[in-house]
Amino acid sequence: xxxxxxxxxxxxxxxxxRREGVLGAFKDLFHRNYRTLKAVDGIDFIVxxxxxxxxxxxxxxxxxxxxxxxxxxxxxxxxxxxxNGYVPYRDRExxxxxxxxxxxxxxxxxxxxxxxxxFKLLRRIYDVSIDDxxxxxxxxxxxxxxxxxxxxxxxKLSLGQRMRCDLAAALIHNPAIxxxxxxxxxxxxxxxxxxxxxLKEINRxxxxxxxxxxxxxxxxxxxxxxxxxxxKGKMLYDGSVESLYSHWGQDKLEDIVKRIYxxxxxxxxxxxxxxxxxxx
Amino acid sequence: MVEERLLFRQRAARYFVILKSYMAxxxxxxxxxxxxxxxxxFSDVLQQAVNLIFILVVFSxxxxxxxxxxxxxxxxxxxxxVPFGIYSGFFNxxxxxxxxxxxxxxxxRILIRPINAWYQVVVETMKPELMVDIVIGIxxxxxxxxxxxxxxxxxxxxxxxxxxxxxxxIYAGVYTALASLGFWTEGNIGLMPMVYNLSQYGRFPMTIYxxxxxxxxxxxxxxxxxxxxxAALLMHRYEFTGYALLTPAVGIICFTVAYxxxxxxxxxxxxxxx
Numbered sequence: 001x002x003x004x005x006x007x008x009x010x011x012x013x014x015x016x017x018r019r020e021g022v023l024g025a026f027k028d029l030f031h032r033n034y035r036t037l038k039a040v041d042g043i044d045f046i047v048x049x050x051x052x053x054x055x056x057x058x059x060x061x062x063x064x065x066x067x068x069x070x071x072x073x074x075x076x077x078x079x080x081x082x083x084n085g086y087v088p089y090r091d092r093e094x095x096x097x098x099x100x101x102x103x104x105x106x107x108x109x110x111x112x113x114x115x116x117x118x119f120k121l122l123r124r125i126y127d128v129s130i131d132d133x134x135x136x137x138x139x140x141x142x143x144x145x146x147x148x149x150x151x152x153x154x155x156k157l158s159l160g161q162r163m164r165c166d167l168a169a170a171l172i173h174n175p176a177i178x179x180x181x182x183x184x185x186x187x188x189x190x191x192x193x194x195x196x197x198x199l200k201e202i203n204r205x206x207x208x209x210x211x212x213x214x215x216x217x218x219x220x221x222x223x224x225x226x227x228x229x230x231x232k233g234k235m236l237y238d239g240s241v242e243s244l245y246s247h248w249g250q251d252k253l254e255d256i257v258k259r260i261y262x263x264x265x266x267x268x269x270x271x272x273x274x275x276x277x278x279x280x
Numbered sequence: 281m282v283e284e285r286l287l288f289r290q291r292a293a294r295y296f297v298i299l300k301s302y303m304a305x306x307x308x309x310x311x312x313x314x315x316x317x318x319x320x321x322f323s324d325v326l327q328q329a330v331n332l333i334f335i336l337v338v339f340s341x342x343x344x345x346x347x348x349x350x351x352x353x354x355x356x357x358x359x360x361x362v363p364f365g366i367y368s369g370f371f372n373x374x375x376x377x378x379x380x381x382x383x384x385x386x387x388x389r390i391l392i393r394p395i396n397a398w399y400q401v402v403v404e405t406m407k408p409e410l411m412v413d414i415v416i417g418i419x420x421x422x423x424x425x426x427x428x429x430x431x432x433x434x435x436x437x438x439x440x441x442x443x444x445x446x447x448x449x450i451y452a453g454v455y456t457a458l459a460s461l462g463f464w465t466e467g468n469i470g471l472m473p474m475v476y477n478l479s480q481y482g483r484f485p486m487t488i489y490x491x492x493x494x495x496x497x498x499x500x501x502x503x504x505x506x507x508x509x510x511a512a513l514l515m516h517r518y519e520f521t522g523y524a525l526l527t528p529a530v531g532i533i534c535f536t537v538a539y540x541x542x543x544x545x546x547x548x549x550x551x552x553x554x
Binding site: 013068071072073074075089092093094095096097099101103106108110112113117120121124125126127 | 294297298301302305308309312385387388389391392393394395396397547549550551
């Protein structure tokens with residue numbers, strides 16, 4: 001059994017469309033217009049231990065929704081999944097011991113207290129022994145250079161500094177899987193490359209499986225031999241980055257992805273039907 | 281079975297350690313904003329003083345109200361403050377759930393941690409300094425008990441503990457249920473202040489209310505059980521003993537139902553976009 005095995009994973013949201021104006025708001029009180037949005041539509045996703053997979057898609061394609069189902073935050077509408085031996089949403093309290101999650105848009109650390117205090121609290125939450133804790137902290141410190149940040153409250157950190165601390169926090173319990181939702185969003189070149197180096201190192205050293213969503217294809221090029229592309233909830237491509245190049249015959253990943261988002265399909269990719277070629 | 285018990289004990293120990301860690305963190309941040317801390321405690325004590333003066337002023341005009349003397353009403357108030365103090369310290373801020381946790385998506389963070397979600401919200405939002413009300417309540421009970429020559433018997437203490445336990449669960453249940461509604465409404469619903477006001481009715485004798493109010497406070501939002509019914513039994517007035525003895529059961533039912541709603545709510549949670 002693969003480490004992550006999701007089949008036919010689907011998430012529907014019922015969206016309530018508000019009517020305009022005061023009269024509209026009044027009408028909404030009595031009768032609401034709902035429509036169903038399929039954020040994720042029957043995707044299969046299988047990942048083996050130690051893989052680093054890039055998960056990309058345009059805004060609103062369903063990336064975050066997939067990640068939130070895999071991390072146990074959302075309950076899928078349909079489909080099955082087994083991650084690290086558990087059903088995420090059902091076995092949440094045991095399952096989350098084995099995963100680390102970083103959301104680029106929102107810190108997992110406590111806003112008002114020093115970073116080190118957040119780490120100590122997480123040590124309690126994940127029940128990490130003091131020796132393991134100290135050893136890992138030292139190790140992360142070496143690569144991420146946290147020592148100057150540890151005694152500052154999170155609200156005083158820059159975005160790049162905060163992201164480094166968030167990464168360390170997500171790994172303090174040595175999880176089998178690390179989920180990263182846009183970890184490099186808003187970071188400068190230097191901060192990005194430091195985070196990429198760290199992820200590579202962690203993956204090599206602990207065989208941590210990494211699932212990463214991003215809009216920065218540099219992340220994919222630097223880290224992920226495998227990429228999955230989702231659009232309007234459907235999986236468009238799931239395979240090696242290399243074969244993307246060979247099928248599209250272009251030299252820049254960005255151009256290839258841009259064409260895929262625009263609805264072009266390569267003729268030769270297995271399982272994907274040939275779509276319209278050329279601009280409409 | 282033995283193994284299960286051991287696991288339970290381990291889990292309980294871990295949860296207790298987590299409570300202690302959060303408490304330590306809380307005190308550290310509070311000490312950083314010391315004035316804030318003392319203003320909060322002071323304003324709470326002031327609030328209770330106003331309530332107390334209200335009772336004293338009313339009874340300076342009349343000797344008794346519907347068969348209840350000043351000291352008896354004081355005693356009810358004193359008892360009321362004990363579970364109320366626990367509620368203020370730990371469950372009052374469940375009202376943050378709809379707005380802060382559901383609407384703003386903070387609940388994501390709660391759900392990716394290996395601790396019970398409800399427990400996490402409680403320890404994250406607690407304000408343990410408000411437990412000062414417990415002390416005020418005990419002082420008032422001792423004072424008014426002496427004034428009415430109440431002679432304690434051996435079962436008063438275990439009984440009081442059971443009643444306080446039940447009353448606390450009623451608060452926890454009602455506020456958990458209200459917080460859970462946030463998973464459906466995705467935002468604040470404004471019921472909290474109304475329910476809070478209603479809860480304050482529990483610190484007066486039920487005999488002063490009309491039928492419908494009495495019915496609501498007993499069977500719908502059972503705030504009669506957080507003050508009046510148990511307090512009457514503890515001051516050895518036995519007209520409402522049947523009700524008083526129901527307190528722990530009402531608490532357990534109330535919390536169990538509320539916790540079910542909470543779990544159903546979590547399954548509906550959908551977070552914010554991206």
